[in-house]
Amino acid sequence: MLAPDTRRVLLEALKPPEGFRIDRAIATTYTLDLMAMLTAPLAFSLFDGIGGKADASSSAEASEHLNPFALLKAVRAHAERTTVFCQSTRISAPPRYQRLLAYLEDSVVEVNAPSEGGVFHPKLWALRLVGSDGEVKYRVLCLSRNLTFDPSWDTALVLDGDLADRQRAFSANRPLADFFRALPSLAVRPPPQRVLDDVARIASELERVRFELPLPFEELRFHPLGLPGYTRHPLETAPRTLIVSPFVTAPALEELAEGGILVSRMDELAKLPPESLAPFEVHVLHDGAEMLEFGDTGEAPARGGEDSPPPSGLHAKLFVQDEGWNAHVWTGSANATSAAFHQNVEFLVQLTGKKSQVGIDALLDGRQGEPGLRALLASWTPPDKPAEEDSSAKALEERLRVARSQLGRVTWIAEVTEGPDGFATRLRSEGPVVIPADLTVSVWPISLPRDTFARPLESHAGHAGVDFAARSFEALTAFFAFSLITTVGDQRAEAVFVVTAVLQNAPANRAARILQSMLDDPAKVLRFLRMLLASDPLDILEGLAGLEMTGADPAGLGTGAGAGAEVPLLEAMIRTLDRDPARLDAIHQVVQDLLSNEEGRRLLPDGFLAAWEPLWAARKSLTGEVAA
Structure with missing residues (x-):
């Protein structure tokens, strides 16, 4: 886990x-x-x-x-x-x-x-x-x-x-x-x-x-599901099975086990008939485990059953069955649902070992002083009343599922036309598309704000398309966001997703020009220098996001607007000098490269060298070595 x-x-x-x-x-x-x-x-x-x-x-x-x-x-x-x-x-x-x-x-x-x-x-x-x-x-x-x-x-x-x-x-x-x-x-x-x-x-x-x-473990087996030749799932019905799955259905539980231990999510368990849960010892993650979330996804909890995975909480899938002295553990993508084992494409790996080490009780209670899964669990108490199904919400969900499935089976073409005002784009479906009358569909390139650039998807002679006026080179993209909105009674639902289009007639040197545009002014270069001091790819992503903007503090030393949004470069360099001075060599190399030609010198703003040169001298002095 x-x-x-x-x-x-x-x-x-x-x-x-x-x-x-x-x-x-x-x-x-x-x-x-x-x-x-x-x-x-x-x-x-x-x-x-x-x-x-x-x-x-x-x-x-x-x-x-x-x-x-x-x-x-x-x-x-x-x-x-x-x-x-x-x-x-x-x-x-x-x-x-x-x-x-x-x-x-x-x-x-x-x-x-x-x-x-x-x-x-x-x-x-x-x-x-x-x-x-x-x-x-x-x-x-x-x-x-x-x-x-x-x-x-x-x-x-x-x-x-x-x-x-x-x-x-x-x-x-x-x-x-x-x-x-x-x-x-x-x-x-x-x-x-x-x-x-x-x-x-x-x-x-x-x-x-x-x-x-x-x-x-002593044995390993691979199990693809849902592909030609691999349609039969590998689990047999067992008297006792440990099932860990965020999504469950009653027929799948009956198919997988006569009883045992079930770990799932409260909202999913509440949907099941009591008789399907009766053979199982039922658990959920305890409150402390559910709250151990490092960051906010910024999204409401996903809806739509198994097709929409939860953004937090339990998402693990695990099946354990004891057999004599041995035990089998299946792990991978399959939930304990009929769809997982009979309709979806899934993948499971089966591991076999001694029951005393990898069996149900060993996994639950731990072994050799290691905590077991049971330490994360709390017993589940059924609600006083069974969960009531919202028929309108279900109808909305199904309508959006069918519509997005239809749109997702179409090849989309994005034709680019270069003109004096920039690059215009025509998005069109290669095959026929029917837009239901009870559905509103809008589209926009993910490189541009939705509020300003979303356009309704129009149907012409059975095909769908939308035109986007000329924009900058940087706004060219093959990724287009779709919004599907539908209503039933007074309820409204929306699905937003991205499709990848075939980008036609884009500039041949586009990849090289993107690279050049990332470092085309002093503010971006200094943000890049700050990024070089990061070691976590997510921190680097934040730094790269800064290359999309310019600011009032081109030296990036923490004196201009927006300096509080990230650790200022000067502070980061001083901290690096104290903790890992050798990492300043990368910045020195960049500075030397930029000073080697007139264009590069233009990208080093006034004030940076005055702050950098004493730091570089200190780096050499503190380490007692000749730095690069």
Whole structure:
């Protein structure tokens, strides 16, 4: 079980072993936060820099990894080698736009489940790792966690393995390879050739990876669900089962177990008939565990049943069954619902070990002095009255579900036209779209504010489209937000999501121009210098957000408007001088690069060198070494 502050745990799980770099990454998720996705290539770039620093023969060589242009180029390079497959129309609209999101446009592949009514729900990562000598390793993460910032309780399994020098596949790995091999066939639109090549390579190599078994387990099995050839779920009905699932349905409980221990959410348990819960010892997370949330998602609790995961609280999925002296643990994306086991695309990993170490009682009560899951639980008391279903709310929910499903199965084309006033965009559906009369649909590029730039989606000859007037180069994006609003009686409901369009006729040098625009004035350069002192990818995201703005304090030393919004650069440099003076070498390298030409000198505002030069002299004096 992961603590709610899981972003740190996940990023640590993505960090490659010493001496290795991340060559390719493929991830799957149900819901996707684009800013959360951006942390992956950011983290990969930092890992490169940290590894380079450890291996570098000089601090000058190490600081090259943290040169601003080098870092941004590394982010772009890693983004182009990272692919995320997610359920169509389940990309959330970011609260603010970040220009680096343009690097993700060809790395997001929207997919749908083959089964009618099912969703694409797995949370799986495959990292291809390459050593300095060319050795290849793999890391597979099987999660219950989506690629979002939701502060929820989740599970994570990390599997490492070496690519074996053999031609024949390990038969146990074939289901894992088949899962990745099938992903492009689920896509709404054909993925780019780069994605097809990466998937083919990773799927082929995964068949020949010798995975290390995590102790104390003795056997490992992979179980994709909902794909051709993998439609039967791996669990048998057992007399006693431990089920941890945020979403539950009565038929699934009956199918999975005759009884046992059930851990779920209060709101979900209240929906179930009492007779379905009678065979189980029922628990929820206790109040203290539910309140352990590090940050606010800024969103109301998600609605819409299993399709809309909760932003906080229990989100882990775990099934444990004892069998003789052994016990089996299944972990991954599947909830204890009929949809999970019979309609959705899911992924579970089965681990087998001794019952005394990994069985139901061992997990609940702990072993060898370690606390067990029971320490987080409280007994559930049924409400006096059964939960009443709001028929109007359910009708609204179903109407939005059907509409977004229809819109999510269409390929969207964004045609760009360059003119004297900038770049105009025409968004259109490639296939026919029917907009129900009881639905209001508006669209806007995520790079522009909704209040000003949202436009109604119009229907012409069975196709849907909307025109956006000419805007700046920086506003070009393949990501478009859709708002669906419908009413039943006096109740109103809205769904907001992002789709990825095929961007046509965009400037050929767009990626390079985005990089240049990130550092085109003194205020942005100084914010970048402040960002170089951060070590957490989320802190770096905040710094990158600053590159989208200009301020009244171009030196960034904390004297101008907005200085309180982040730690001023001067204060950050003084603190770094005291705690980790070698990190100032990266800023020195940037300063030297900027001073080497007239354009660079223009980007260093008056007042910065007067503050910097004494700090740099102190850095050399305090460490007693010749700094880069």
